[in-house]
Amino acid sequence: MTTVRVLVIEAAGPESAALVEAATACGYQVHVVTQPDRFATYSAELRTALSGWLLTHFSQPEQALHDVIGYARRVGIDAVLTTNEYLTPLVANVCAALGLPGNDPALATTARNKADMVREFVRRGVTAPRTHIVEREDELLGLCATGLTFPCVVKPAEAAGSAGVTVVRDAAEMVTAFEAAQEPRGMYGMLLDARVLVQEYIEGTEYSVESITQNGASTHLCLTRKTVTAGTHRVELGHGLPAHLPPDVQRAVRQEVNRAIAAAGIRNGAAHTEVMLTPDGRCVVIEIGARIGAGQIGVLIQHALGIDPWAACLDTALGRPARLAPTRSSYATVRFLVSHQAGRLVTLSGLPELSPRVPVVRVRKAIGEAVSGVKDNAARLGSFVVVGPDRESVDDYADHLLGQVRIRVEPITPNSPWIDR
Known part of the structure; x- marks a missing residue:
């Protein structure tokens, strides 16, 4: 049997780790491209899972493209993919050069650069701000x-x-x-x-749509409901899926998302499309990414729907039919832990224990580390996932668990014991 060789552009981060795990579970050889400084942070476990790696510098796009194409040809790579938004244009160009399933390289920056995105949305008639x-x-x-x-x-x-x-x-x-x-x-x-x-500014309720596109035909796995802060900075505090809307509204959402996917040149791969539903029933596309949604959306899909999004991405990159039919009918949500005060983290306690209802608990910040306050998604201190049969019971339990978490942050002052000397 011929060995399948998969090239993952950057394996750092939870989504990339899940992709590598899915590939090794399928018996594929996994090769990675990253930068020297990033590779130094890879765990021993991750390095053991790899069959090979290439070190290059993504800040030099032409050289990185040349390096990746050369490595892929030498090794005999069968699929190239990434979960990192910054690297999706590189992947599109590599796939085009190698003749592998991928996205349109002429539109590759559209899912990265919002100025390019606006231009294509206008050209394609996507309803957008x-x-x-x-x-x-x-x-x-x-x-x-x-x-x-x-x-x-x-x-x-x-x-x-x-x-x-x-x-x-x-x-x-x-x-x-x-x-x-x-x-x-x-x-x-x-x-x-x-x-x-x-x-x-679009007034309404925020959702995202998680999709897999193969040969230009898109399957929309689910809608994800967002919980977002109010005020000057809008930071996501949680996701829940699947969200259910009236059939006519769902059809309208899918039509707009299909236009956005085409505008971004997404032909083969995942798409994460953020939309607003206005009080008068319009669906407005805010932006799109040529990747699986971050913030544990892939984990939520697995637990709520029984769909393995990482396996689906691998099948798509290999030109194989992806298994996208739900095998479960549950609900899953994630709550992100944040501090509204900037300073040094002093206490982070009361986190839930792992259990069938709480399959994932993650901490991103250690005691003593600086925290920035809620300005963007980098402010998250950690998260946990809750699953169950329906939205109401799951959300209620997640909110109860969140109420048990204790976070204390002290301001940093010139005489603070937290100051590194």
Whole structure:
């Protein structure tokens, strides 16, 4: 029997680890591409699971593309994929060069760069927020002078995890929001597009749609309901799935998501599409990523629906029919632990014990580490997943467990014992 060789572009992170685990469970050889500094953080267990690896620098895209294509040809790679949003354009270009199932390389930046995304959404007739793109502060002030409607959303053209995103209530806040949108730094030392988007604020309920596309045909696995903070910074505090909507609303959502998937050139792979449902029943697409949703959405899909999204991604990358039919009819949710105060983490206690109802508990911050307060998804201190037969009982239990968690953060002062000396 011929050995299947899979190349994962970056294996750091929980989603990538799940992908590697699924591939090794299938008996595939797993090869990885990463940077030297990232590889140094890989666990011994992960390195043992690998059949080979390539070290390159993602901040040098042309050289990285050349390196990955050369390695894939030498090894005889059968599939190339990633769970990392920053690396989806690289994967699209590698797959095109190797003749493997992948996404349209001409549109590869559309699912990464929100300025490119806006352009394609307009061209393809995707219902999306009205957007202005600015490069300089004087352009921003000129926009305000034309009678810009408030509130509005100011965000970077390239970033992830809600970094640099601000809900602006009046013109006096615009310059600060513009500066915040230019602060995020790219992973791996990548240079980011410095343009800033000023978008129409959409009132409504936030969902995401999790999809797998094969040969241009999309299967929508589920809708995910979001719990998001109010105020200046909108940070996701939890997800729950599957969310159920009236049939006509679901049809409208799927139509818009299909347009967004086509606009992003997603032909073979996962898509995570964020949408708002307005009080008047419109579905507005906020943005799309050419990847499985992060924040443990893949884990929720497994527990609620019995679908293995990682195996589905592997099958899609190998050009095989993916198994996408649900085998369970349950509900799953995740609660993220955050501190609304910046400082040093002093206490994080009362976390639930692992059990059939709570299959995942994760801690991201150690006692003594600095925490930033709730400005973006990087502020999460940890999370836990709750599963059960229906939304009401699961959400009630998750909220009960969250109420048992104790988080204490102390401010950092010049005389603080937490200061590293």
